[in-house]
Amino acid sequence: MKSPPGEVTQAVKDAIDIGYRHIDCAYVYGNEKEVGEAINVKIKEGVVKRKDLFITSKLWNTFHRPDLVKCALQKSLENLNLQYLDLYLIHWPQAYKEGGDNFPSDADGKVQFSDVDYVDTWKALEPLVDEGLTKSIGVSNFNSKQLTRVLEIARIKPVTNQVECHPYLNQQRLKEFCEARGVTITAYSPLGSPDRPWAKPGDPQLMDDPKLKAIADRLGKTVAQVLIRYQIDRGNIVIPKSVNKGRISSNFDVFDFKLSQEDLDLINSFDCNGRLVPMTSSSGHKYHPFENDEF
Template sequence: MAPQVPKIKLNNGTEIPVIGLGTWKSKPGEVEQAVKDAIDVGYRHIDCAYVYGNEKEVGAALKAKFADGTIKREDIWITSKLWNTYHRPDLVEKNLNMTLSNLGLDYLDLYLIHWPAGYKEELADFPIDESGKMQFSDVDYVDTWKAMEELVRKGLIKTIGLSNFNKAQITRVWDNSTIKPAVLQIECHPYLNQSKLIAFAKSKGIAVTAYSPLGSPDRPWAKPGDPQLMEDPKLIELAKKYNKSPAQVLLRYQIDRGVITIPKSVTKSRIQQNFEVFDFQLTPEDIEYLNSFDCNGRLCPLAAGYGHKYHPFENDEY
């Protein structure tokens, strides 16, 4: 029997499982099986996004697992994200409907604004001009948020939240919203421990999800010689103490901080191993030790968005 996954209660009363399967960078031809394997292992939370380009395969896996009786729709938490070219309020529902159609669902458990910075609408997902520069949209993400609220009222989304927003941006949404953000999804691992932003979000009653919790070793822009978190000798030594893998220690680090985590894998054995994190706990001293690895080591900087007035990492302390 798979362990009962602990859940975190959100500010709207819903409960989200503390571990989910991430699907960013999961290639076509791999992700359908990965989602099926994850559900069979016991995962009840899948993290998706329109821009990942693989939601149809995730949908095929869900359909198969509903059909074979492994799960019912209400048993599983599905998150997706509004892409940057759909920030204009009249396009928000269009992008959501594309995701729902791809996933074969009639509602999402959680929908996030993927980034605060919008790109020029109704072109490609990455609208580059002749000089290779990203074309920006000047839509205010607060207006985007108001359109998201409307979709909750329509019953298409249960919960809404933010991804990659900084403290000032979260505050603006919070102060101008009827439905408060329930979740903040951010890059988070010991090289970028996000302690200040997590504390700020929690002070508002916003739960935090850590993406790239293993240090995103397969990020497309990684260069030879870049630091690899999972190969850090200090982490490897700590993992030996618990008789666990470095990955398992990194996932437990988030869970013990009260942070939801969504490791990505398409390998069945790793999907299984990443789930085997409920039979140990890190000591407070070891959590502090892992916090000390912080070097502001951001791996996902949205380089294409540099210069956008809403770029989240250029204009605020955290």
């Protein structure tokens, strides 16, 4: 739910009414209170019970130090007005300087880093499962080497790696790597993040791809529906984002068709390592996941 706070409460209410049960949150999005308000309204109305919902949140980079991890999770629970999360993720492997802004900067505007090792952060997450604060834990934006380091020390294995995933960055190597180790892939930005504020004029827009439009037209579906179904048919968890009720509803209408193997092969061929969320503010961090041509 990376959306403006004012729009979020209604969007989550609409999503739950339409049938969505997995709601993906994060502390850094700054709208957990609005998400929680919507969830609790729908529980009070009897539309859903808490056990029907799957609520995810994420540990932000400034809270990687082990002594800060539990309080960060508790703050998200307080914001969401919930007793537990279904899934808590390390949002990124790289840590930022503790105790200040979400993006603590020096006089030149460069983000200030912390050297906390995400392996130590992971060890601090595991007791939170034992305490019932979250039912499961995982990672986000970890490359294969980083995930390997966590798996080597984990008492509780990460259940998922949430990563940018769409036809221009289909993550096939990382998907195979994760699946071989019993870790699922959760695909964020499955529609190519068309609203990303850092896009430049002339940057590729996945939703305008004529080959995707041809598939969608043939199936009588929208391009967005094809892109969501693409992830489902590959066996990935998929989390599209919208605050528009019509699109929220349309994005849910993907269970009455499947893509053929021919369609999947064609869409897979679009891969060009076209990363749209490069996290350039962390450039130079020793744990930046994308800088050494890792997958």
